[in-house]
Amino acid sequence: MTMGFTPAPTGDHPPGADAPEVVVQRLPLYVRVLAQFEAAGAEMVSSEQLGAQLQMTPAQIRKDLSYFGRFGKQGRGYNVKRLALELRSILGLDRQWNAGLVGVGRLGRAIIAYPGFRPEGFRIVAAFDADSDVVGSDIGDIQVRSINQIKKSVDDLGIRIGIVAVPAADAQGVIDALVAAGIKAILNYAPVAAHVPNDVSIRGVDPVLALQSMTYFLKPHNAGASAAGD
């Protein structure tokens, strides 16, 4: 379905290259909800229905999608299958991505064992650690390599994504090494605000930070609340 043509450059927007980052971050949510509709057997969905699922306004969904093309049909909505395919292609989810994990402690092992990455096309193909006791061993079917072989492994194995699961104190050093190895996307589990050049994406997974902002609303006087996409 990833045919050679870009959706339909009829609108006023440039192709989709200038979509705000917030919008790009919502796209995976749409993909996920579309999968649910598809599983439920729906052939078409409206922005209204998508919005109801995601607790967003239909207008926002339509505007978001409009950055990338004109995928809907008036009076009818969006074809579930086609929109899902289209968005997956825009996000690059129609291929496999190889990832390298740094840090094979408790957390790193849990990440390797986590079954949620593979079905979505993310494959951890190598693990790295500084501890020479574990280097050379296997965890599941993944070889643990020395941390100073990152660059070589990245090149040899086609690793495009780095996953950081080392203690906070070591995180920036590891991230620098990943960047030096040419990695442009980093998923960081360490509780630090890391520094990267601005052609590198970095996202933090930080449950403590999430809890620490929710407690604000648990204090008696503060009502209201917040929903953050998950």
Added chain:
Amino acid sequence: MTMGFTPAPTGDHPPGADAPEVVVQRLPLYVRVLAQFEAAGAEMVSSEQLGAQLQMTPAQIRKDLSYFGRFGKQGRGYNVKRLALELRSILGLDRQWNAGLVGVGRLGRAIIAYPGFRPEGFRIVAAFDADSDVVGSDIGDIQVRSINQIKKSVDDLGIRIGIVAVPAADAQGVIDALVAAGIKAILNYAPVAAHVPNDVSIRGVDPVLALQSMTYFLKPHNAGASAAGD
């Protein structure tokens, strides 16, 4: 301007009650960086220095803090210890918070074993599961209870936070149960966009979603990148 006799904060803002949610979400980052400065022995910090660490503009930091009070001294900056204390108090991080975990599968067990919550004042005091084979057993020092005892346990143990680590298909039901039990803050590890009343806070921890938006920038044509706090 409408000041009656507000004891501590002298500013012009209302006490801090109307701080935008984005601002509240950044506060924990400030707390974290302040701890680093404190560990490094600094007594004072400027918004410039904080901004450098967090890759934010000094103006944003000053504006954020101004929602809650006037903590700095012109020409000198902020007292590291005092600001940290003040922010912890605003966020409610100066107490312990009890959490209940739902789902003791692989992920749930990893969460129980995760050593990052306790030092920050978050304590998992009970675990729940639907599987009668595990109900009644202990994981570490935590008892596994039946999922339909949530309400009673929440009351008995003073649980204020729910942590959801069940399969996607079960997540909404579990979240409904937590809400019915009076829980107002939920940390959701399940990959679903959950529905909660708006006096309940919910945050998702979702590494797949994070990866799925980064791949957009890995596609050849899309340069630039993003830094998301971690």
Added chain:
DNA sequence: GTTTGTGAAGGATTTCACAGCA
């Protein structure tokens, strides 16, 4: 009748820039 795609309006957040204080 229904629902999209989108300019224009509205709202929210960030940054500027400077008065005021140490």
Added chain:
DNA sequence: TGCTGTGAAATCCTTCACAAAC
């Protein structure tokens, strides 16, 4: 001098509202 706190300006993001399409 150095740096905060903050109105005002600028930017960014969301929602409105409606013509066009089915």
